[in-house]
Amino acid sequence: MPSTKVFNIEVQAANFVNLAERLDIHTLELKTLEMNFKLQPIEVGAVVNLKNILFYMGTTSLLEESYPELDVIVDFLKSNTKVEIELDGHTDNRGDPKKNLVLSQQRVEKIKSYLVSKGISSRRIKGKGFGGARPIAPMTVRKRANLTDGWSFLS
Secondary structure (H helix, E strand, O other), X not given: OOEOOEEEEEEXXXXXXXXXXXXXXXXXXXXXXXXXXXXXXXXXXXXXXOOOOEEOOOOOOEOHHHHHHHHHHHHHHHHOOOOOEEEEEOOOOOOOHHHHHHHHHHHHHHHHHHHHHOOOOHHHEEEEEOOOOOXXXXXXXXXXXXXOEEEEEOO
């Protein structure tokens, strides 16, 4: 599969959390590709990490590559109308902790607003920002210090 493109892959199955993966291929030598996906069952309290919800550093502005994963969440919530979620917002641990806490909460609200704009009831979405107190990845792994959010099932 010769390509220098980015592919957004979405995997769906009844009673499982929708999965979104971003595949960035920059090679002309790839002839075949096999990918395996492990789906997570829908369970109260289950935590889902969102790998591709990214913001410009220090802002609430979403990077364009965030929208495919946000749309997977929209599709999931539309297909599972009784599910409620809680968004956890995180920033890196650099900078002023108080500002990071505010920023992480604003980012949660930004994601919630997007989901609501796509027809999801705001009553189904709770959220809290944690700033840099509970970073989801060590700084050595972060890209642009903007790995940000996850969500979990409330009911």
